[in-house]
Amino acid sequence: MRLFVPADSTAVSIGADEVAAALAARAPDAEIVRTGSRGLYWLEPLVEVEHEGRRLGFGPLAPADVDGLLERLAAGQLDGPGAVGDVDQLLAGQGQQRITLGRCGVVAPGSVADYERHGGLAGLRNALAMTPQAVVDAVSNSGLRGRGGAGFPTGTKWQTVHDTDDSPKFIVCNADEGDSGTFADRMLMEGDPLALIEGMLIAGVAVGAEQGYIYLRSEYPDALRVLRAALADAREHGVLGDDVLGSGKRFDIEIRVGAGAYICGEETSLLESLEGNRGMIRYKPPLPAIKGFFEKPTVVNNVITLATVPGVLMDNGESHKALGTGKSLGTLTAQLCGNVARPGLYEIPFGMPLGTLINDLGGGSASGRPVRAVQVGGPLGAYFPVSKFDARLDYESFAEAGGMIGHGGVVVFDDTVDLYQQARFSMEFCAKESCGKCTPCRVGSTRGVEVIDRIHAGTDVESNIEVLDDLCETMASVSLCALGGLTPFPVRSALRYFPDDFHTAVREHVETAHE
Amino acid sequence: MNNSSEISPDTVRAICAAHAHRRGPTLEILHALQREFGFVPSSALPVIAEELNVTRAEVHGVFSFYHDLRDQPPPRHTVRVCRAEACQSMGARAVWDAAQRAASTTPSVEVSEVFCLGNCACSPAIQVDERTRGRMDPGRVTGIIEQLDREAS
CATH class of the missing domain: 3.10.20.600 (Ubiquitin-like (UB roll))
Incomplete structure (x- = not known):
């Protein structure tokens, strides 16, 4: 019997290790494979059982449920409490199309052999047989845009690095997933790290780079362990190294771990940090694609963007484009x-x-x-x-x-949320995480907290709303990067849509302003 | 981990030498020191500056920029409480308050804030040393901190 139990850090945070230990103790003959997560977090810890070529799920499970589950499985009973049926069907039934995270929760993370069994490395093999320009064209044709937030066309970025006449060139993966409410990068790195590695290799082939860096945030120690193991297995199997899959091309990847600075998720700040400096924003231009890591042409892409690339190279981007x-x-x-x-x-x-x-x-x-x-x-x-x-x-x-x-x-x-608190927090967060290079962000965020407090307290509401508007306008238009530039978004939307959380006078103002 | 409050210059030089071949090694060296000793004593910074042939100000600038780097020996345990939005929506403010209260009587446990552990689907989250724990509430976080403190003393 083969059982699959996630070692994903969120699944583990609510007891997946304890469930795995209970299964190992009670079913010593079963093969227990630790995977990533399928992302069905309300069902975690979710145990999957291989049955007639399908994967049947049971969850959420506690260690105390393990005996009952094993008894039912021994009796050939595949329903009952916690049974969710065929997990792939469950995902499909929700309208999910797992093109990037399809192997997450399915494969043993970091095993090249298992990765290849599930279709891995086919995109890289195609890329190695193509000209670099053809690889860039495939990515452009797919319509892929950066998944890190800015949505910049990936093919255009790669084309710029490809066309820039300088060397060496670098591939940098932005794995500094600091935004609250996001965990796709973490889930992928813990569940299917070789997809990211393959994507970086393909980027290297496309632009002529031989060295990649993964800049990983320090808050993700589990992702670090899994990535390290994956890199080691990839080197062992000749996927990384001096002769990538026998092509004669060389490519390797180094992991660099951040040190708790949110701003390092911004690409120029990330490059500064990668160079060992304070994570201060750089002026743009020059673009990192032209002068990036140590002023050399550099592709900086997010984890999900890079992990989507191997699939794109399977069919010249056609099936990606169709969605x-x-x-x-x-x-x-x-x-x-x-x-x-x-x-x-x-x-x-x-x-x-x-x-x-x-x-x-x-x-x-x-x-x-x-x-x-x-x-x-x-x-x-x-x-x-x-x-x-x-x-x-x-x-x-x-x-x-x-x-x-x-x-x-x-x-x-x-409905227990207080949007005054949320708006205040946005400014507070900006003040804490500002790199300090530009004034609107560094000073504006602190002034923002004060003005929001004055509005909430009912002090000269009308004129303080004007001050806040003016402040937000300044931050949005002249900050050097997205931190100062976008902090006005949550603040202004909170006032506009939830005026009652601030002060009675705010509603009147908002209604007049947006009539 | 060695918790003495000084590290010999030779040890710092050896760590610098181990990373000298890397591109942009400063942050890597600071990380390596903290991994080895739990903190980066301020006396190590001029040694690093000398080894890398940069100014002391530059090394101090890097050190002081990053929240993770510390210049004092660490406590026995750290509990990092996520205070970001996804955790706020499930009661992180109360978890933070409870953690701070508990830490005021448990000297071996340091409570600090963190903004996102990537555990947003099972929030509120905390990280106990290197282990992330989800679906926290004020009672559980208090219990965890008190338990850590009892084990440490």
């Missing part, structure tokens, strides 16, 4: 979390209405109270009220609705 809508092609790895009944990773084609994700797939709030607000796109994303649940989750539609998809994090709040 999604408009200019938002492929899938959104939506991370639904916070106060929601069925939190998890939902990989869905771009374009699903926000409300469908939260209510139909997510099952509404976890507390059973009414959903009141949702923040999409991390700490720099706008707070939306329920009246905006028809906004569609693709880059353009969501921006039109006044939001931003960012890295795809969706944090749900019930």
